[in-house]
Amino acid sequence: MTEFPFESEERRALRSAVAALGKRYGSAYMQGKGRAGEDSNELWLEAGKLGYLGVSLPEQYGGGGGGIADLVIVQEELGAAGCPLLLLVVTPAICGSIIARFGTQAQKQRFLPGFADGTERMAFGITEPDAGSNSHAITTTARRDGADWILKGRKVFISGVDNCATTMIVSRTEDARTGKLKPALFIVPREAPGFEYRAIPMELISPDRQFELYLDDVRLPADALVGDEDAGIAQVFAGLNPERIMVAALANGIARHALDKAVAYARERTVFRGPIGSHQGIAHPLAQAKIEVELARLMTQKAALLNDAGDDLGAGEAANMAKYAAAEAVTHAVDQAVQTLGGNGLTQEYGLAALINFARVTRVAPVSREMILNFVAQHTLGLPKSY
Numbered sequence: 001m002t003e004f005p006f007e008s009e010e011r012r013a014l015r016s017a018v019a020a021l022g023k024r025y026g027s028a029y030m031q032g033k034g035r036a037g038e039d040s041n042e043l044w045l046e047a048g049k050l051g052y053l054g055v056s057l058p059e060q061y062g063g064g065g066g067g068i069a070d071l072v073i074v075q076e077e078l079g080a081a082g083c084p085l086l087l088l089v090v091t092p093a094i095c096g097s098i099i100a101r102f103g104t105q106a107q108k109q110r111f112l113p114g115f116a117d118g119t120e121r122m123a124f125g126i127t128e129p130d131a132g133s134n135s136h137a138i139t140t141t142a143r144r145d146g147a148d149w150i151l152k153g154r155k156v157f158i159s160g161v162d163n164c165a166t167t168m169i170v171s172r173t174e175d176a177r178t179g180k181l182k183p184a185l186f187i188v189p190r191e192a193p194g195f196e197y198r199a200i201p202m203e204l205i206s207p208d209r210q211f212e213l214y215l216d217d218v219r220l221p222a223d224a225l226v227g228d229e230d231a232g233i234a235q236v237f238a239g240l241n242p243e244r245i246m247v248a249a250l251a252n253g254i255a256r257h258a259l260d261k262a263v264a265y266a267r268e269r270t271v272f273r274g275p276i277g278s279h280q281g282i283a284h285p286l287a288q289a290k291i292e293v294e295l296a297r298l299m300t301q302k303a304a305l306l307n308d309a310g311d312d313l314g315a316g317e318a319a320n321m322a323k324y325a326a327a328e329a330v331t332h333a334v335d336q337a338v339q340t341l342g343g344n345g346l347t348q349e350y351g352l353a354a355l356i357n358f359a360r361v362t363r364v365a366p367v368s369r370e371m372i373l374n375f376v377a378q379h380t381l382g383l384p385k386s387y
């Protein structure tokens with residue numbers, strides 16, 4: 001039973017429709033594309049055509065008018081089918097949420113309809129080589145030059161840049177070079193002079209690659225600035241909660257996928273008397289993984305509902321907890337699934353070993369498990385900060 005008892009009819013219908021789409025692609029499609037160094041555009045565009053990429057975007061810009069809770073369903077069901085879309089976290093969830101809430105009228109009209117139907121993709125760059133988890137220390141800087149902006153800096157691990165016509169770059173304005181971050185967000189075209197991107201060789205089997213970005217005095221028109229220069233911090237936060245919730249959804253989906261495969265195998269495979277699933281050494285870890293995944297899904301729902309109700313603070317805490325729980329759950333579930341299949345757990349045919357590193361990413365990105373523990377220790381428990 002994958003639906004929640006309190007899920008609306010509409011959301012149940014969305015769940016089964018996306019599951020049907022995912023089934024037509026599956027993990028063999030996704031891992032095949034990843035191994036061949038190809039993108040997964042067919043799935044992205046079909047999901048867009050069917051309205052699934054835009055479920056959380058406003059209706060007046062071609063979206064479904066729902067919330068992140070709807071996009072969670074899309075990501076989780078694609079993940080459960082073995083074909084999650086990493087850029088769902090980035091384009092509709094981060095960039096779409098930020099532009100829908102803070103973008104100018106012109107930016108909403110220019111980007112949101114394409115986000116919704118899949119024809120327009122935007123990457124998101126905040127991480128820097130010398131800042132990492134400490135986003136307050138970013139040094140990518142925007143300075144004014146007449147009506148234009150000049151952007152200079154470096155970013156690292158930015159997903160999907162090669163498939164995105166633009167990247168939303170988090171920078172700081174020149175007059176706020178030091179001290180507390182006063183961020184300003186810019187939409188930078190991939191072809192802008194001075195914008196260079198280089199793929200980072202990663203040990204991940206995925207159609208979506210990560211890139212290092214070099215912004216060497218990239219000249220941008222005034223309207224590249226997202227919304228208002230003074231709303232930067234609120235804009236970043238408007239994107240971070242959906243991002244964490246969507247990574248949790250991705251992890252929950254992959255965990256379900258791995259567990260389904262493991263359970264099916266454990267029911268059939270017999271080497272002594274009875275199927276291996278009758279041995280508690282196999283059954284109990286799978287049952288434990290199932291419980292962990294269901295708990296993570298529940299917290300993900302809570303975070304999505306708080307986010308969609310506009311409770312940013314409450315959603316922040318729940319999104320962190322959901323991302324933590326889901327990352328732990330998927331890491332355990334994939335590991336146990338590989339163990340359940342024995343040698344077959346390591347074959348390409350069964351596609352489970354390919355998920356080990358992919359699942360592991362969710363413990364690091366978009367925010368590491370240690371930084372979430374720091375957050376909960378300080379903000380939820382009121383303990384002193386150590387760093």
Ligand SMILES: Cc1cc2nc3c(=O)[nH]c(=O)nc-3n(C[C@H](O)[C@H](O)[C@H](O)COP(=O)(O)OP(=O)(O)OC[C@H]3O[C@@H](n4cnc5c(N)ncnc54)[C@H](O)[C@@H]3O)c2cc1C
Pocket residue numbers: 090124125126127128131132133134156157158159160210361364365366367368369370371374387
């Ligand atoms: C596959 C992938 C895709 C990504 N996609 C994007 C993207 O699209 N856009 C983007 O902007 N970024 C992206 N990232 C970057 C990601 O968000 C960062 O890797 C992550 O925030 C961690 O930063 P870091 O790698 O610099 O690690 P660091 O900050 O260097 O941390 C290293 C280790 O030290 C620990 N640590 C650091 N400080 C503390 C502390 N105070 N207390 C306890 N432990 C601490 C961390 O938890 C971690 O375990 C991606 C990363 C990956 C792997």
